[in-house]
Amino acid sequence: MTAIEHVTDWRAAVRAATAHGERFAGAWASDGAWRAAFTAPGTVRVLSCPADHAETIVDLVGAAEWDEREARDLHGLRFPGHEPHRALVAHPAAGWTTPVTGDGVHEIAVGPVHAGVIESGHFRFHAVGDRVLLLDPRLFYKHRGLERAAEGRGPDEALAYAQRACAACAVANTIAYAQAVEEALGLWPDRALRVARTLLLELERLYNHLHDIGALCSGVGFAPGAMAFAALKERAQRLNAQLIGHRFLFGSVAVARGVVALTAEEAAGARAGVRALRTDAAAAWRELEFAASLQARLDGVGVLGREDAERLGTVGPAARAAGVRRDVREDSPRLWFGSFTPAGPLAATGDVAARLQVRAAEIEATCSALDEVLSAPVPAGAATARDAVSSLGIGRVESPRGATTCAVELAAGRVTRLRLRTASYANWPAVAHAAAGCLLPDFPLINKSFELCYACVDR
Incomplete structure (x- = not known):
């Protein structure tokens, strides 16, 4: 059970947490309070202080910068020491970029409307010639207020x-949410539910990693690789639709109960499909490894x-490519991963080549996990009462892009606060x-x- 620890000296409490090796997992505003989650193996702690006592911690925890900027834009919180404040969610006409001056420096604006099929994002490059000095990303053009819209609703709704x-992280986001609600309600998933949810997470990881390798090939104009991995x-995704009824696995997660159940015949058929994919993906990857024109563009x-x-608090394959061997799957008692070792690149060089290699290695690990899960029927399972009821629950899941954290606060059977801090949110500064x-x-x-x-x- 995750408890809220109320502190009076915010910076001192955060400094003590990081000194003990705890890792920042996100911060959020909640009914006049400012809260932050810190993780260590087997534990999650939530520190809380009155919102008007929340000094900046960016100098102590660089990963908190976006959380503080977002809280100021959406909740009006002020963080003394975080100056100048640059808007994140709000879109003022000026003042959001970092000033860069000097001989020959110019700005190049890209987006938010792009030539391809892509979401809205603005990238302001400060450059000398073709050399990038600094990049300011500007997102939140499609901000939908989903967290606020969830408030006052029942957990299922x-x-x-x-x-x-x-869509691409639908399973990871909903399982993190379901875990948070179940923790707050004192519920614990049985083995069947843990296995079923692990199956869904790895199916989501498989198609995402295949997509990402193909997209990277596309980024250097290597059409054979892009087409092979797109196929x-x-x-x-057709396997997802066959098993679950939806290519993106929507509707496959519920609070306190399983939705997915596979018979022995269905599991065996899916296992055969995964094995065939594994063989063909390995062959396609070997082609990439020996494509000199591709490899020359990555190192x-x-x-x-x-x-x-x-x-910067980087998570997932991007962090592991840089030598940060952390993976939430190592510490996921509410799922079923057994003994798990994070996959890494041949060399943790932190470049494009290493990030590509991590995904290829993770495809192998994911296919192994799926092969084991699908070796038997998969019952739906359920979560039952085991722990004390609390007002707060934290769910943490390793999405295809890294650690996703969901905090849910409940009162009188209703959601009073939902905070979803995804791996993409954590990684954009990187x-x-x-x-x-x-x-x-x-x-x-x-x-x-x-x-x-x-x-x-x-x-």
């Missing part, structure tokens, strides 16, 4: 708002070093950092090597 934050992704591009990945110092034409490649969602950031 509010689940739809977490699910619709993003593999299509097969993975040393968009480097994110380990120290910077730690400082994209901006990785772009600095690179050539402007390399940015599409760098961006695709992270392949973050716009939608689950905008929420």
Whole structure:
């Protein structure tokens, strides 16, 4: 059970948490309070202070910058020491970019309307010639207010708002939400429900990683790889539709009960499909490894070093490519991963090549997990009472892009606060950092090597 620890000296409490090796997992405003979650193996702590006592912690925890900027835009909170405040969710006409001056420096604006099929995002490059000095990303053009819309609704009804934050992360977001609600209600999933949810998460990871490798090939104009992995992704999503009834696995998660159940015959058929995908994906990956024109474009591009990945709070494949070997699947008692070791690149160089290699390695690990889960029938399962009821629950899930944290506060059987901090939200600052110092034409490649969602950031 996650308890709220009320503190009087906010900065001292945060400093003590980080000194003990706890990792920042997001902060949010809640009914006159400012709260932050910190994780360590086997534990999640939530620190809370009155909103008017919330000094900035960006100098202590660099990953908190966006949380503070968003809270000021949406909730009017002020964080002494966080100056100048640059808008994040709000879109003022001026004052949101970082001033950059010097001989030969110019600005290049890209977006928010793009030539391809892509969500709205504005990228302001400060450059000398083709060399990027600094990148300011500006998102939240499609901000839907999903968290606010969920307030006052019952837990079952509010689940739809977490699910619709993003199609590509629908399972990860809804399982994190369901875990948070179940923790607040004192419920614990039985083995069948843990297995069923793990199945869904790995099915989602499989098609996302296949897509991301194909998109990266597209980013350098390597059409054979882009087409091969697009076809593999299509097969993975058709398998989703066959098993669950939806290509993006919508409607497959509920609070306190399982939705998905597979007979022995259905599980065996899905297992055969995954094995065929695994074989063909491995063959397609070997083709990429020996494509000299592709490999020459990857090494040393968009480097994110380990120290910077730690400082920025980077998660998922992007962090593991930089040598930060953390994966929420290692510490997920509400799921069924057994003994799990995070996949890593051949060398933790933190560049585009390493981020590509991590995904290829994770496809192998995901297919192994799916092969084990599908070796037997998959019953629906349920969650039953085990712990004390609380006003707060925290759910944490490793999405295809990294750690996603969901905080749910309940009162009188209703959601009073929903905070969904996705891996994409955590990783966008790392994209901006990785772009600095690179050539402007390399940015599409760098961006695709992270392949973050716009939608689950905008929420």
